[in-house]
Every structure is written in C-alpha cells, then in structure tokens.
Amino acid sequence: MGLYSEKGLASGKTFLFSSFSKFNVQIFRNKMHFSLHKIFLDVFLDIKAMKKHFIHIASAILIILSGISMPVYGNEILKDDNLVIRAFEAENSEDLSSSWKASEDFLKLIDSYSSFIFRTKKSQTIEKVNFVLEVNSFGRIVGFELLNEADKGLKERLDFVIRQLPDFQPVLGASNFKPEKLEVIIQK
Structure with missing residues (x-):
C-alpha cells in the first residue's frame, strides 16, 4: 500500500503513503485509527476505479424507472x-x-x-x-x-x-x- 518509517513502525504513529500526494504523512494515535484509515483508502481507491461503471449503471436504472425518454441504441x-x-x-x-x-x-x-x-x-x-x-x-x-x-x-x-x-x-x-x-x- 505505501511506505512507512522505522520510527513509525515502532511507535505506531507515523506512516507515509505514496499513493496519496495530499496525505503524504498521517499521524495515527492507535492501531484502530490506522485500520479505519486503511479501509477508507481501500474503499476510496475501489470507488475511484469503479466510478465510471457505477455512474453508468445508476443512470441506466434511473432512466429505466423514469420511462419517458429511453436512450436506446437504435433508430x-x-x-x-x-x-x-x-x-x-x-x-x-x-x-x-x-x-x-x-x-x-x-x-x-x-x-x-x-x-x-x-x-x-x-x-x-x-x-x-x-x-x-x-x-x-x-x-x-x-x-x-x-x-x-x-x-x-x-x-x-x-x-x-x-x-x-x-x-x-x-x-x-x-x-x-x-x-x-x-x-x-x-x-x-
């Protein structure tokens, strides 16, 4: 996932994430905070990757439910x-x-x-x-x-x-x- 410092590994406080440029240094007070942040990052990256497909599926469902203007690949x-x-x-x-x-x-x-x-x-x-x-x-x-x-x-x-x-x-x-x-x- 990212890099960590030797000092941070021992104390559980400083971790460096290379995947997020705006969150280069994060301070965690306990392991629970770290695991919640890691879950958030995993979910965020998954959502970012699936965003295009999710929007297409959600929009298609809304269009089907509305029923008035059906965009169809046809004449x-x-x-x-x-x-x-x-x-x-x-x-x-x-x-x-x-x-x-x-x-x-x-x-x-x-x-x-x-x-x-x-x-x-x-x-x-x-x-x-x-x-x-x-x-x-x-x-x-x-x-x-x-x-x-x-x-x-x-x-x-x-x-x-x-x-x-x-x-x-x-x-x-x-x-x-x-x-x-x-x-x-x-x-x-």
Whole structure:
C-alpha cells in the first residue's frame, strides 16, 4: 500500500503513503485509527476505479424507472403520441444509433408549443411537420432543415420553437459524441 518509517513502525504513529500526494504523512494515535484509515483508502481507491461503471449503471436504472425518454441504441431516440425523434437516415449511413437523447423538457416544450406551430389556416391543413435538427458535438442545436412544404410563417414559428428547446444529453455508454442530424416529426 505505501511506505512507512522505522520510527513509525515502532511507535505506531507515523506512516507515509505514496499513493496519496495530499496525505503524504498521517499521524495515527492507535492501531484502530490506522485500520479505519486503511479501509477508507481501500474503499476510496475501489470507488475511484469503479466510478465510471457505477455512474453508468445508476443512470441506466434511473432512466429505466423514469420511462419517458429511453436512450436506446437504435433508430428512435424519443417517441410519444405526437412526437417522434430519430436519427436522420443519410444515404451512406450504416449505423443509425445516436449518441444523443432528448430530455423530458424537450417533450414538454414541444407539447406546449404545438398549438403555436399549427395556428394559421395553412399550417392547420398540415397533419405533421418533419424537420431535421443539426446537433453539434456538445449536444447543442445549431440548425434545422424543414422537410415539409411550408409557408414562411411556419418556418419562422419553428425557428422560434427550436431556439427554445434544451440541449440534447449524451447517451450512456456511447463511445464518441459526434455532430449528428436528428429527424423530428411533430403530429397535430
């Protein structure tokens, strides 16, 4: 575990630990204090080594229990009655799994703005709105492209709504977080 001094070994008071730079010298009053500190160090080093895996497991359990936004390595990132978000199918793309997921606030904002999006006579005739969101490597929305034919007002309203949307969150277990295009379908 570490080094100890000859004097400390005899009196049980001074031990030098090479593994912790901020705790180079520790003074222990009795053997019980030393053993408790040794247990703490062992547990701390184990937790430090397992921290990444523990966070992934705990987050996965929380996501499973929440049930609303399930980050899955698949085509669909978020699906609801009126909203579908999925990886945009590019022509040369083989892997459609996304490294980003939408938060619960994303769904709430789209629901609250759906009447605003479909408020004019022209936009009320449209059953669903398809658009592609461009997400950068930090999860921020940097642009969008409307796939439906739409009037200028619908484009401006969508632009306003997209500026209000929260950033995407990284999916647990993703190896890299690259810029992506995500297709969003909002149904009336």
